[in-house]
Amino acid sequence: MQALVEIQGVRKRFGRQEVLRHIDLTLEPGCITGLLGPSGSGKTTIVNLIVGSITKTAGTITVLGKPAPPQGVRKEMGFMPQSEALYNDLTAGENLNFFGALYGMSKKQLAVAIPRVLGLVRLGDEGKKVVASFSGGMKRRLSLAIALLHQPRLLVLDEPTIGLDPLHRVELWKSFYALAREGSGLLITTHVMDEALGCDKLIMIHDGRIIAQGSPEELIVQAGTETLEEAFLRFEELEAESEAEDNTGEKPKHGRGSPLAHISRIRGGGGDA
Numbered sequence: 001m002q003a004l005v006e007i008q009g010v011r012k013r014f015g016r017q018e019v020l021r022h023i024d025l026t027l028e029p030g031c032i033t034g035l036l037g038p039s040g041s042g043k044t045t046i047v048n049l050i051v052g053s054i055t056k057t058a059g060t061i062t063v064l065g066k067p068a069p070p071q072g073v074r075k076e077m078g079f080m081p082q083s084e085a086l087y088n089d090l091t092a093g094e095n096l097n098f099f100g101a102l103y104g105m106s107k108k109q110l111a112v113a114i115p116r117v118l119g120l121v122r123l124g125d126e127g128k129k130v131v132a133s134f135s136g137g138m139k140r141r142l143s144l145a146i147a148l149l150h151q152p153r154l155l156v157l158d159e160p161t162i163g164l165d166p167l168h169r170v171e172l173w174k175s176f177y178a179l180a181r182e183g184s185g186l187l188i189t190t191h192v193m194d195e196a197l198g199c200d201k202l203i204m205i206h207d208g209r210i211i212a213q214g215s216p217e218e219l220i221v222q223a224g225t226e227t228l229e230e231a232f233l234r235f236e237e238l239e240a241e242s243e244a245e246d247n248t249g250e251k252p253k254h255g256r257g258s259p260l261a262h263i264s265r266i267r268g269g270g271g272d273a
C-alpha cells in the first residue's frame with residue numbers, strides 16, 4: 001500500500017540554527033503514528049513541513065503522492081495546528097462552515113458533516129455560540145472538529161489533546177482508532193507518555209533527530225526498560241554516546257549501535273511496512 005507521507009533525509013534550518021537533522025519517516029494508511037519528544041525537539045517543525053506551511057532546507061518530502069508543499073491534495077488532508085486558527089467573532093458552526101467551504105464541501109455535505117463532528121468532539125450543544133466565549137479546551141475540540149470535517153485520509157494533529165480532561169481525551173482517542181480502522185493515517189504529536197502508548201507506531205525525537213522508532217512495545221523491549229518514559233531516556237543516552245563517538249566525522253545514522261538500527265532489525269529490515 002502506498003505511504004501517505006514519505007520523508008527522506010530532511011533537514012531544516014531557521015537562520016543558522018539546524019532544528020531538524022536527517023529525518024526519515026513514513027506514514028502509512030490505517031496507522032496512528034505518534035511523534036514523541038520534549039519541547040523544542042522539532043515536532044511542530046515536522047508537522048509544518050508535511051502540511052506545507054514551511055519549506056525544507058534539504059531532503060525529500062512526498063505527501064499523498066505529491067512533492068511538498070502539497071498542492072491539489074489539501075482536500076484529502078486534515079490539519080489541527082498547535083495554536084488554534086479560529087475566528088473568535090464567529091460561532092462554532094460558522095467556523096465549520098467557513099473551513100468546510102475552503103475544503104470544497106457543498107452546503108448539503110456540510111449540513112450532515114457539521115452536526116457529526118460537533119457531536120464527535122462533544123460540542124453538539126455549542127454550535128451556535130461565539131468562539132470568543134469558549135474555554136481553551138472547547139477551542140481545542142473545535143479545532144479538531146475542523147480537521148475531521150471532510151473525513152480526510154491523512155490527519156495531522158499537533159498536540160490534539162492538550163488542555164482536555166481525561167474523559168474527552170479517551171473519547172477522542174476512540175475516534176482516532178475509528179478513523180484508523182476506516183483506513184485513514186494519523187500523525188499525532190505528543191509529550192504525554194500514556195497517550196504515546198496508544199499509538200501503533202512511535203517516532204521518538206530528540207534535538208531534531210529521530211532517536212528510535214517502532215511500536216511502543218518494541219521500543220520498551222529494545223530499551224530493556226519497564227516504561228516508555230525510561231525507554232525514551234535510554235535512547236537519548238544511546239544517541240548522546242553515538243554522537244560523542246561520531247564527533248570527529250559524520251557517520252551514517254543507522255550504523256552500529258544506534259537505536260534505530262536495533263529497531264529496524266527487530267522489525268525485520270529497514271522498512272516500516
Ligand SMILES: Nc1ncnc2c1ncn2[C@@H]1O[C@H](COP(=O)(O)OP(=O)(O)OP(=O)(O)O)[C@@H](O)[C@H]1O
Pocket residue numbers: 014019037038039040041042043044045046082191
Ligand atoms: N519559525 C521559526 N523560526 C526560528 N526558530 C524556530 C521557528 N520555529 C521553530 N523554531 C525552533 O525550532 C526548534 C523546534 O521547534 P518546534 O516548534 O518544532 O518544537 P516542538 O517539538 O514542537 O516543541 P513543543 O513541544 O514545545 O511544541 C526550537 O528550537 C524552536 O525555537
Ligand SMILES: [Mg+2]
Pocket residue numbers: 043044045082158
Ligand atoms: Mg510543537
